[in-house]
Amino acid sequence: MKIPRFSRKTLGIPYAVFLLFFVIIPMLVILFYAFTTGVKDPVTGAESFSFSFSNFLRFFSDPTKLSTIVYSLVIALVTTVLCLLIAYPVAYILARSKLKKKFVILMLFVLPMWINFVLRVNALREIFNLLSLAPALEGLTSANYFKTIFGMVYDFLPFMILPLYTTIMKIDQSLYEASADLGGGAFTTFTRVTLPLSMPGIMSGVTMVFLPSMTNYVVSDMLGNAKVTIIGKFIYEYFGNDWHMGSMVALVLLIVVFLSSWLSGGFTADENVRGTNL
Amino acid sequence: MNKRWFSALLAGVMLFPAAGTLASCAGERAELVLKVYNWEEYIDEGGEGTFVFDELHELDDKGKPVKDASGNHVHIESDIVDDDYKAWYEEATGVPLSEEGPAILDDFELWYQKNYGVKVKVEYSTFGTNEDMYNELLLGNEYDLLCPSDYMIMKLAAENRLEKYDAAFFDPEREENYYIRNVSPFIQEKFETNAGLAGKEYTWSEYAAGYMWGTTGFVYNPEIVSEDELRELDWQVFITKGEKYTNKITAKDNVRDTYFAALGVTFEEELKALKERRESGEISAEEYMLRLTERFNDTSEETIAKVEPILQKIKENIYSFETDTGKADLVNGNVNLNYAWSGDAVYAMDLAETENEKELNYFVPEGGSNLWFDGWVMPKGIDAEHKQAAQAFVNFLSMPENAMRNSYYIGYTSAISGSEMEMLDYADYLYGYEFDPKEEEEPEETVEYDLGWFFGQEDASITATREQAERRQLYAQYPPEAVMARCAVMDYYGQEATVHINELWSRVKAETLDGWAIVVICLTVCGIALFAIFVKFGAKIDLFRPKPKKGYHRVDPD
Numbered sequence: 051m052k053i054p055r056f057s058r059k060t061l062g063i064p065y066a067v068f069l070l071f072f073v074i075i076p077m078l079v080i081l082f083y084a085f086t087t088g089v090k091d092p093v094t095g096a097e098s099f100s101f102s103f104s105n106f107l108r109f110f111s112d113p114t115k116l117s118t119i120v121y122s123l124v125i126a127l128v129t130t131v132l133c134l135l136i137a138y139p140v141a142y143i144l145a146r147s148k149l150k151k152k153f154v155i156l157m158l159f160v161l162p163m164w165i166n167f168v169l170r171v172n173a174l175r176e177i178f179n180l181l182s183l184a185p186a187l188e189g190l191t192s193a194n195y196f197k198t199i200f201g202m203v204y205d206f207l208p209f210m211i212l213p214l215y216t217t218i219m220k221i222d223q224s225l226y227e228a229s230a231d232l233g234g235g236a237f238t239t240f241t242r243v244t245l246p247l248s249m250p251g252i253m254s255g256v257t258m259v260f261l262p263s264m265t266n267y268v269v270s271d272m273l274g275n276a277k278v279t280i281i282g283k284f285i286y287e288y289f290g291n292d293w294h295m296g297s298m299v300a301l302v303l304l305i306v307v308f309l310s311s312w313l314s315g316g317f318t319a320d321e322n323v324r325g326t327n328l
Numbered sequence: 329m330n331k332r333w334f335s336a337l338l339a340g341v342m343l344f345p346a347a348g349t350l351a352s353c354a355g356e357r358a359e360l361v362l363k364v365y366n367w368e369e370y371i372d373e374g375g376e377g378t379f380v381f382d383e384l385h386e387l388d389d390k391g392k393p394v395k396d397a398s399g400n401h402v403h404i405e406s407d408i409v410d411d412d413y414k415a416w417y418e419e420a421t422g423v424p425l426s427e428e429g430p431a432i433l434d435d436f437e438l439w440y441q442k443n444y445g446v447k448v449k450v451e452y453s454t455f456g457t458n459e460d461m462y463n464e465l466l467l468g469n470e471y472d473l474l475c476p477s478d479y480m481i482m483k484l485a486a487e488n489r490l491e492k493y494d495a496a497f498f499d500p501e502r503e504e505n506y507y508i509r510n511v512s513p514f515i516q517e518k519f520e521t522n523a524g525l526a527g528k529e530y531t532w533s534e535y536a537a538g539y540m541w542g543t544t545g546f547v548y549n550p551e552i553v554s555e556d557e558l559r560e561l562d563w564q565v566f567i568t569k570g571e572k573y574t575n576k577i578t579a580k581d582n583v584r585d586t587y588f589a590a591l592g593v594t595f596e597e598e599l600k601a602l603k604e605r606r607e608s609g610e611i612s613a614e615e616y617m618l619r620l621t622e623r624f625n626d627t628s629e630e631t632i633a634k635v636e637p638i639l640q641k642i643k644e645n646i647y648s649f650e651t652d653t654g655k656a657d658l659v660n661g662n663v664n665l666n667y668a669w670s671g672d673a674v675y676a677m678d679l680a681e682t683e684n685e686k687e688l689n690y691f692v693p694e695g696g697s698n699l700w701f702d703g704w705v706m707p708k709g710i711d712a713e714h715k716q717a718a719q720a721f722v723n724f725l726s727m728p729e730n731a732m733r734n735s736y737y738i739g740y741t742s743a744i745s746g747s748e749m750e751m752l753d754y755a756d757y758l759y760g761y762e763f764d765p766k767e768e769e770e771p772e773e774t775v776e777y778d779l780g781w782f783f784g785q786e787d788a789s790i791t792a793t794r795e796q797a798e799r800r801q802l803y804a805q806y807p808p809e810a811v812m813a814r815c816a817v818m819d820y821y822g823q824e825a826t827v828h829i830n831e832l833w834s835r836v837k838a839e840t841l842d843g844w845a846i847v848v849i850c851l852t853v854c855g856i857a858l859f860a861i862f863v864k865f866g867a868k869i870d871l872f873r874p875k876p877k878k879g880y881h882r883v884d885p886d
Contacts, residue, residue, distance in 0.1 A: 114834055117841040120849050175653075179662055275648030276581045279838040290459030291830055313860035 080304075083297035105298035115284070115299065119306065122281040125195070125270075126263040129202040133210040133259045134252065136203070141214035141251075142244070156215060160208045167205065171272050174201055178273070198274040202263045210255040217251030218244065257311055264303065359447035362717045364433075365461060365471040367702070368454040370540075372730075372737040374431030379736035381429030383409040391682050403427060408732075408757050416729055432733060436724050440717065443504070448717055457582070465489065465707065472710055473718040478522075478701045479584070481536045482820035490535045491706040497719050498533070507537050507726040512745035513784030514812075515541060518701070522817060536703035537722045538743030540735075542670035543699055543807055543815050544585065545692035547655075547677065552664045555691065555799060562600075562693050563592035565665065567641045574645055577665040578657060581649035583833035585698075588818055589667060590639045591624055591631075592695055599623065599695035603814065613813065620696050621816040627825040632832055639836045649837075659684060669700070671740030673804045678739070689799040692811045699815035701743070728754075741805045745783045752783055756790045759802035777802065781809040 087104055088097040109115050140159065144152050162170060178197060221244065229239040265282030281303055288296030372378050376393060383406035386394040393401045409425075417425040421438040433450045440448045453471075455461040458480040465471070465484075476484065484490050498508045508516075519533035546565070548558060553572055561568055566577065566589060579586050592599070599620070606616040647663045648654070654666040655676040666676065673690045680686040704722045706715060724730060728750035731742040735754070745751050763771035777790045777797045796802040803811075821829060841849075 112831075113843060113846060114838050114840045116846050118834075118838040120841060120846065121839055123853075179660065271581070272653070275650070276837075277643060277646075277649060279834075284834060284838070287830070287834070289463070290457065291826060309857070313857055 077304075080297045080300055083294050084301045085298075087294055105294050108295065109298050109302060118279060118281050118284060119302065121279075122264045123306070125199060125202070125278075125280060126260050128199055129206065129263040130256055130260045132199070132203045133207055134256065137207060137210035137214055137255065138252075141211050141218055145215050145218035156211070159211050162204075163208045168268060168272075170205065171201055171269055174204060175272050194274040194277045198270045198278045201269040201273040202266065205266075205269065206259040206263060209258040213251045213254040213258070214248060215251075217248045221247050260310065261307055264307070359449050360713060360717055361449050361451055362473065362714060362721060363451045363453070363471045364473045364721065365453055365455060365464070366475045368456055370454070370475065370702075370738055371452075371725075372432040372733040374429045374434070376429065377737070378429040379733040380409055380425065380427070382736075384427045389682065391678075408754065413729060420727070420729075432725070432730060435730075436721060439724055440720055444716070444720060446717070450721075471707060472714045473721055474705050474707065475539055475702050476705065478532075478703075479818060479820040481532060481703055481705055484705065485530065485532075485535050486820065486822075489708050491708050491710050491715065492534045493537065493706075493719065494715070497537075504720065504723060506723040509747045510726045510728055510731070510744045510750075511538060512743055512782050514782050515701070515743040515745075518699075518817070519703075532703070536701075536705045537726075539702045539704055539725070540671065540738065540740040541699070541701045541743050542741055543692050543804075543811065544588070544667065544669055544697050545673065545690055545804075546665050547658055547668050547673040547688050547690050548665040549658065549661070550687065550689045550799075555689065558665075558691050559694060562695050563589065563596050566590075566593050566667075567638065567645050569645065572664055575647045576663045577646050577667070578648050578650050578654040578663055579642060579646050579667050581651050583829055584818060585667075586639070586642070586649070587635065587829060587832070588624060588698055590635045590642060591626065592693055592697070593642065594631075594635050594638045595623055596695050603695070606813075616813075617816065620814065621819075624696065624698070624816045625819045625821070627821050627829060629828070632828060636832060636835065639832070643836055655679065658688065659686070669740075670804045670807075671738060674801050675739040677801055677804070687800075690801075690804040691799065692807060692815070694814070696814040696816060697811075699812070699817050701817075703743075749783050749785065749788055752779060752788055752790065755779070755802065755806055759792055759796050759800075759805075760790045761793045761796070762791070778809065779806055781812060782806060 082099075084105055085101060085103065086099040087102045088099050144156055149155070225243050225247070226239060229243050234242065264280065265285070267280055267283035267286060270276070270278040270280050270283065281299065285296055285299050285303070288299060375381060377391075381393075382391075384403055386402040386404050388394050396402055414425045417435075420442075421435050422442045423438060433452055437448055437450060440446065455464065458476050461474060461476055462480060462483070465474070481490075496502060497505060499505055500508050515538045516533065519536065519538060520531050522532050546558065558565060565573055566579065568574075579589060602611075602616065602619055602623075605611050606613065611619075643649075647657070650657070652672075654663070654668060655672055657663045658666040658676055659680045666673075668676065670690070673688075677688045677690065680688045704718075704725075706718050710718065725734065726744050728744060728746035728748075731744035731746070731751060732754045735742040735751075742751065761772065761774050772793045772795075774791050775794055775797045777792045779788045779790065780786050782788070790802070792802055797808070807815075820826075
C-alpha cells in the first residue's frame with residue numbers, strides 16, 4: 051500500500067472545497083432558481099419546479115426594475131466618484147508627506163471601520179436629526195438621496211483611502227526626481243508619473259466601493275428613510291416571498307457587476323493591484 | 329525532560345474541554361430538547377425591567393432601580409407580586425421566587441420536570457419577520473413551536489405545514505390545560521370562527537393557540553395634532569398636506585400594513601358610510617364585520633389600480649417607511665404621527681413619559697382598522713414526545729401569572745384573560761385609578777371602563793381616568809368594544825394575489841423612469857462600455873496603433 055504523499059497541492063484542497071461549497075454551488079443554485087418557477091402542491095406543500103424564462107421576461111419588461119438598476123448604478127457611481135475625489139488628495143498627502151505621525155492620521159481615517167457599521171449609520175442618522183435639516187431639505191425627495199449618498203461615502207471612504215495610500219507609497223522616489231530632472235513641473239509629474247502609477251490602487255478602490263454601494267440597502271433604509279430603493283433591497287424583499295424572481299434580480303446584478311469590473315480592468319493580471327491590507 | 333512534561337500538560341489542558349463536551353453530550357441524551365422559534369424580544373427574559381424585578385424593587389422616575397448608599401437595590405413589597413404570587417411560583421417551579429427576576433424559559437424547564445417528570449431543555453431562537461421565519465422553515469430547519477402572525481399561520485396551514493393541537497388540549501376539565509381555561513373568550517371565538525383560505529375546511533384554533541394580539545393605529549403628539557383633527561381626517565391624514573402632516577408621519581416598511589392603510593385612505597367614505605349604516609341599525613354587526621373584512625382584504629386588480637396612486641401620494645407625504653425607527657422618531661419629535669401596532673404604541677407612550685416627560689396618545693381610525701394576532705403553532709411531523717412538551721409550553725405561558733410577566737415585558741396585550749379575570753386585576757393595577765387624598769387635592773375625572781367583551785363577563789370593568797380610557801395605554805392595550813367592532817383581520821391573500829401586491833409594492837417603493845429615459849440611459853451605458861472595450865483592446869489592434877514617425881524607428885522588444 052502506498053501512503054499518499056503530502057505535497058503542496060494537498061494544501062489547496064481545503065480551498066477548493068471551500069470555493070465549491072460557498073461560491074460555485076450557491077451560484078448554480080441562484081442560476082437554477084432564476085430560470086425556474088415553482089408550483090406548490092396544495093396538499094403536501096412540496097414545491098415542484100419547472101424550467102421557465104418567465105422571470106427573465108418579467109424582469110426585462112418591468113420598467114420599475116430596470117429603473118431601479120439605473121438608480122442603483124447612478125447612486126453607486128456618484129458614491130465612487132465622491133470617494134475617489136475625497137480619498138485621493140488624502141492618500142497622496144499622507145503618502146508623500148514627511149510627517150512623523152502620518153500613520154496616526156491614516157489610522158484616524160480607518161478607525162471608524164472598526165466600529166459596527168449599523169451603529170455608525172444610526173449615529174449618522176441622529177446627527178442629521180440633530181442638525182435638523184428639516185426646513186431646508188426635508189421637503190425634497192432629493193434630501194433622502196443626499197443623505198443616502200452621504201452615508202455611503204462616509205462608510206466606504208476607508209476602502210478607497212487604503213489601496214490608494216499603499217500604491218502611492220510604493221512609487222519609487224527616484225521617478226519623481228527623474229521627472230524633475232527632465233523638466234517636468236508639479237502638474238506634469240502628477241499626470242505623467244503619479245496618476246498612471248497609482249492606477250492599480252484607483253482600480254481596486256473603485257471596485258471595493260462601487261460594488262457594495264449598489265446593494266447596501268441598510269444605508270438607504272436608515273438614512274434615506276426607506277424612500278430610496280436600491281437593487282439590494284429588491285433582492286431582500288423578493289427573497290421573503292418569491293425566491294425565483296429574487297434569484298433573477300440577483301443574477302442580473304451579478305452580470306452588471308461582472309461587466310463593470312471587467313471593463314474597468316478589475317481583472318487585469320496586474321501584480322501591482324494592492325488590497326487594503328486588512 | 330521539561331519539554332515532555334510541558335507537552336503532556338498541554339495535551340491534558342486541551343483534552344479538558346473535549347472531555348467536558350463529551351460529558352455534557354451524555355447528559356443531554358436523557359433530556360428532551362424543545363426548539364422554540366419566536367419573535368425577537370417577545371418573551372420575559374428575566375433580570376432588570378421584568379415584571380417581577382420591577383415590582384419588587386424601588387424604581388426612580390426613569391424606571392431604573394434605585395440604589396442605596398452601599399450600591400444595593402432597594403427591595404419593596406408589591407401589591408401584585410404578593411405572597412400569593414410567590415407561593416404560586418414556588419408551587420409551580422419548586423424553587424422560591426428570585427427577586428432578581430427569573431427568566432420564563434428557565435421556569436418552564438423546572439415546571440415541566442416537576443409536573444411531567446421529564447427533563448427538558450428549551451432551545452430558543454428568534455426571528456425578525458414572518459418571512460424570515462417562513463424561509464427558515466422552508467430550508468428545513470426543525471422547530472417544535474413557532475409564533476407567526478395571523479396571515480402566516482393561514483399560509484402555513486394552507487400549505488399543510490402545521491400539526492393540529494390534540495383535541496384533549498381544548499378540554500377545560502383536564503388540570504394541565506391552562507390555555508383553554510384562561511384564554512379570553514373573545515380571542516377563542518375569533519380563532520374558532522376565522523377560517524383559512526376559501527374552500528379550506530378548518531379554523532385557526534385547530535392549529536394555533538393565541539399569544540399576543542392588538543390593533544393598529546396612530547400614535548401621535550397631542551400638543552401638535554389634536555384628537556379632533558385626527559378624528560376628522562382619519563385615514564386621510566396619510567395624504568393630507570400641511571406643516572403638521574407632510575413629512576411628519578411614518579408608515580410601515582412592509583407591504584401588508586401599508587397596503588391596509590392605503591385601502592383605508594382609498595375607501596374612507598365607503599367605510600364611514602358602512603359604519604353609519606351599522607350604527608343606525610340598518611345592517612347587523614355580523615354583516616358589518618363581513619363587509620369590512622372583505623374591503624380590507626380586497627386584492628382585486630381594479631382595487632390595486634385604485635390604491636396605487638394613493639400609495640404614491642402616501643409615499644410623497646410621509647417622512648419614512650420604517651420598521652422600528654418610528655417610535656424613536658416620534659419620541660424625539662422628528663415626526664408627529666407614527667402608524668404603529670398597539671404594543672409599540674404602548675412602548676412609545678411609556679418611553680416618552682419616562683425619557684421626555686411628554687404624553688403621547690393613541691388613536692384607532694374611525695373608518696376601521698386592523699386586528700392582528702400572533703399564535704403558537706407546531707410544524708407538521710412533530711413527534712408525540714415533543715408535541716406534549718410544546719403544548720405544555722403553551723399551557724405554561726397561559727397561566728395568568730406568566731401572561732402578566734410576558735405582557736409587561738413585551739408591552740403587547742396577552743390573549744389570556746384568566747379564569748378568575750386575573751388579567752383584569754393586572755390591567756387595573758397598571759392603569760386603574762384610585763383617588764389618593766394624600767397626593768392629590770381633588771380627584772380626576774374617571775369612567776367605568778367596560779372590558780366585558782374581552783373577559784366574557786358582564787361585570788368586568790376598571791375605574792380609570794378619562795385620559796387612560798380614551799387615548800392612553802389602557803385604550804391601546806385593551807381597546808373599548810366600540811373600537812374592536814371596527815377592526816378587521818387581515819387574511820393571507822393567497823400566492824397569486826401576494827405576487828400582485830408585491831409587484832405593486834416595488835412599483836411604489838422604487839422610482840420608475842419613463843421608457844425613453846431607460847432607452848437613453850441604456851444606450852449611454854452601451855456607449856461607455858464600447859468605449860471601455862476600445863480603450864482596453866484598442867491598443868492590440870493594428871489599426872489603432874500609432875504609426876512610427878518617418879525617419880525614426882522604434883525598436884519593439886516583441
